[in-house]
Amino acid sequence: MIRLLGFCVVLTLAFASAGQDTRAPANRVSAANGATVFMRVGCPACHGTVGHGGAGPKLAPNTLPLAAFTTWVRNGTPGWSYGNGMPAFPPASLSDAELADVRAYLAGLPTPRPADEIPLLRP
């Protein structure tokens, strides 16, 4: 976790939300808190600790804009049913403010090296 937090940067964005915020002050987006929330609600089970993907798609780099990210997390995979795809996360599990923090954490992660720059991934 300490290693993960090392990646994090704190971003400040205008944000208006009445969600159940775990942070203070309420109008600042915290990538550090986003990393904590990301782990707490179990995102790495499918998306990896640095959002690199796994059973689910990668979330970083090129993280979705906040509006699209929120829509996706709130609704899950279109046509989602038990046992198939991304589940929908209601505000009780993840507030709007926490969601913004998670997005900030993902957006702030360093861009991975291209495959061609990694010797073991060269064809």
Next chain:
Amino acid sequence: MDEPDKPAVDRRSFLAGAATGAAALLAAQASVAPAQEAPAKTTAPPRPASDFMVDIFKSLDMEYMFSMCASSFMGIHESILNYAEDKNPQSITCTHEEISVAMANGYAKIEGKPVLVCAHATVGAQHAAMALYDAWADRVPIYLLLGNTNDAADRQGEVFWLHSAQDPAALIRDFTKWDDNPASLTHFAESAVRAYKIAMTPPYGPVAVVVDEKLQLESAPPSARIPKLSVPTPPAGDSGAVAEAAKLLVAAENPVIVTTRAARTPAGLALMVELAEALQAGVIDQRRRLNFPTRHRLSGGNVAEADVVLALEAGDLSGVARTVRQRNAKLINLTAGHLFQRSNYQDFQRYTEADLSIAADAEATLPALIEEIRRQTTAARQEFFRQRGERVAAANAQAFERARAEAANGWDASPVSTARLSMELWAQLKNEDWSYVTGWVNWPMRLWDFTKHYQYIGRAGAEGVGYHAPASVGAALANKKHGRISVAIQPDGDLMVAPGALWTAARYQVPLLMVMQNNRAYHQEVMWFQRAALMRNRSLERTEAGFGLGNPNIDFAKLAQSMGVASSGPITDPKELAAAIKRGIGVVKGGEPYLIDVVTQAR
């Protein structure tokens, strides 16, 4: 299917040898006996029935007996150790019957034939049941012998009664092809050979023969003989149906081949390449075996673009059949699964709506199908096929590039990404003769170059947890005589089911590189919990409490060492992987197992 080698010990020559030996012994005794005594009668000593049983196993070319020792098959075990001098079959001690059967599963998928597995008919079969179901669902020939005391008058006390059953195989009958409880030695001989024949006739599957404890300890009559084995040729498709399938495939604009277990043997893999190349069609390998080389230009395909789908020994076809129906395409379903099914356990999957169903073994049918496709293909059609093949190859190349790019994500992460783990392994295996005997992670199939049948044998047929570790030990034992480096990417939760497999690997010097995928949780279930909790708008905070394997973290390196397996780890920094893998391969090349504990990402 070739008939197995003739028995190393021929019954007639054995009897002759035994008689000669007995005569010599008696003659020696006579030389010191008083001259006035009558000469001793030169009859052969009684021959233990279990010696005869072992000769049957020799005639079936059984290389090993995997067992957790038990009194109910002690006659056979004693005969293997003393009469057969622990060779063919060699007794391999397992610490759980689930390990015995899963090892036999891994062995059979590499070697193409069963080993002998012995267990108590009651408590042993109960332990063995899940592994047996894995083999059943995976169409693997398992040869199980269940020791039982059939006659109540022979049961010498409480434990004998506890360990006896009226119908021992009833417990496992739903997921075995055949079983018997022979009443005499002649009956046993027939049933033992019949069981082998049934297990090795496609669709392959487990068989069980109950062997009475008392029968093993009796004497074999001179008339006892081993029945001749003739394994039937596998069922090939009807010529009319094969011609119709070829017609549909040759006329198709965009045929796709889908398979789960078409390559029953190495010959099947070569035939699959021939088929794909004859049609220049893509192959979607659902990978319960290596059915198609992973980097072949025709590897891959898209059912959503297909007008004809050829399913060969396919498992779950529900998604494929739905897409075919929606597109008004055609589905040809060729499988030996049409020939044999049981009712209770639902491994047969959803009913498949097909346009042409062929009840036959795919591998046995492929030569005729390929020939018919070639016969029906005109020169103009060949050119069309060539262009289609170019498109499949281009899509294949794009998929490989995508996999490389995705593997780069999280490359330096800690815990170690499963992509990094896979490619660190590949870097040191690719120039060796290797066999990826088990693993849950998908990266090797996307990025390694699998070309040989033994390089991949699938996973647990029924997805039962506890398969990977023992099956990889059994597969590595089979690979040993071929000098191959066996490597497993071993899930942590699975190893905790049957860790005793490590001791067997050390005890019998099984050269296996076991690399832990230690994500410190039952991660498959974590995701299900998340879905259930979110559906009910409830907390995810207790995930670790229900599904974690941390607190305390399991030290798999020490676990291995405690059973005599050298090890490294736990490794959390990916930069330390290369050195550990190099060390591990060195140990495995020296003929010993090695475990590397790697703390990994969830998936």
